[in-house]
Amino acid sequence: MARSVAELRAQVRDWRAAGLTVALVPTMGALHAGHMSLVRLALTKADRVVVSVFVNPTQFGPTEDFSAYPRQPEQDSAAIAAAGGHLVYLPTVAEMYPEGASTMVEVSGVSAGLCGDARPGHFRGVATIVTKLLLQALPDVAVFGEKDFQQLMVIRRLVRDLDIPVEVIGAPIVREADGLAMSSRNAYLSAEERPVAARIHAILTETAGALAGGRPVTEACAAATAALLDSGFRAVDYLELRDAETLTPVTELTRPARLFVAAFLGRTRLIDNIGVQP
Amino acid sequence: MARSVAELRAQVRDWRAAGLTVALVPTMGALHAGHMSLVRLALTKADRVVVSVFVNPTQFGPTEDFSAYPRQPEQDSAAIAAAGGHLVYLPTVAEMYPEGASTMVEVSGVSAGLCGDARPGHFRGVATIVTKLLLQALPDVAVFGEKDFQQLMVIRRLVRDLDIPVEVIGAPIVREADGLAMSSRNAYLSAEERPVAARIHAILTETAGALAGGRPVTEACAAATAALLDSGFRAVDYLELRDAETLTPVTELTRPARLFVAAFLGRTRLIDNIGVQP
Known part of the structure; x- marks a missing residue:
């Protein structure tokens, strides 16, 4: 498990030195079968899979469920290991947003309407944390679910616009037996x-x-x-x-x-x- | 000379494969002795020095001097070679901002007041283009002049906040004999x-x-x-x-x-x- 950017980078550096490719699967934890499908897809795309677990405060509105959002790091870590993930990255809020942090990534166009209107500031928070995670790990590929389809489009856009050297892969929605999208x-x-x-x-x-x-x-x-x-x-x-x-x-x-x-x-x-x- | 991100990355990849370190000196061209001091400083910090020359439209206000800004790519290329720079990176506006580009990097705090107030949107343009240049080249170090001191602080901030893996180096102002800062x-x-x-x-x-x-x-x-x-x-x-x-x-x-x-x-x-x- 890595708790800091330095630990994450050290591990990725070792893998790179050994000639291995790296995939990143960013999550907010509370992992379910949908996330596991992302990990399995990532395993087909790269030699090593990092799963980040971080409930990102900047993508929640003031009246939203940031504090209530389910947190179960031990259970998540076990599930990631069982699915074949190689590293769990569990940074703290202080590690991700140290005092004085004041840079945000803003995507217009695809972030307008839908959840962009319903949750003001949400995609700015998503764009910022995903940019950070991608630049911390510098993976070859990153996997995101189509459940958050607009989010996937925002991420594709920012990766292209900021020239982040990573391939973004979208994974199909995983559903319960009765059709409910896993969430x-x-x-x-x-x-x-x-x-x-x-x-x-x-x-x-x-x-x-x-x-x-x-x-x-x-x-x-x-x-x-x-x-x-x-x-x-x-x-x-x-x-x-x-x-x-x-x-x-x-x-x-x-x-x-x-x-x-x-x-x-x-x-x-x-x-x-x-x-x-x- | 590199005109595209792909050419730039190919050259940097070759250098990396040979175990060489890389410095980037972003400029808007119209190079003078101040810029040359940045190149010389970069040469002491890395094995290979890339100088980018790009007049960035997004950091100019609608009433500012974007179209009048001096452009002299041949003269600049010769000056960079003479100073010992190894690669001139001269991207087009279409290469940097392809159709549909809609992501901006926004730094608050250090970008408030001074030129941030006097030139609305200026530092957003600067932050965005510098992020792109850094992620295109992924250099070990990047050198910026203290002439644009607030810009240097904005860049230090965004590099830290977005976890861009580069060391930012500030270089002292170079002046004419009578004290006028070179510009x-x-x-x-x-x-x-x-x-x-x-x-x-x-x-x-x-x-x-x-x-x-x-x-x-x-x-x-x-x-x-x-x-x-x-x-x-x-x-x-x-x-x-x-x-x-x-x-x-x-x-x-x-x-x-x-x-x-x-x-x-x-x-x-x-x-x-x-x-x-x-």
């Missing part, structure tokens, strides 16, 4: 809420089919939003069709698109997304 | 303005002495501003004493400080600075 926040769900949560994926799948079949975008999205509220969701933050590459809003399906949703079930905010082909 | 913008000065420009350094030196001798900060700065205007400067953007490390304003001289000035001589904006010891 550390699923732990917040009550026994009553849990089956309702699975409706998100069912409704997204249905809507993607309707869109592919020619149903008008505005109509299909309105119907999906209504269906979520009918199912028991308290509020829908957004339910929108966007271009799969640029993330600009799509009003007519002519190119590959992606349907995005964020909705509140009680106090828990769940997100999901699905590809839509014209 | 590419000195080329804008008319024959009548040129001797007046030298008054900046004389007045800063005098003021630094008065401050060290106990003259109150507000009084000394007001007198220096008046002296500049009397000498023929059209306007003084700022003349301020700041902490030498944090760049916070100093009202009483108790720690090492730095006196900063930006003033307009006709249409030319000149900057300079000097250390002040308590």
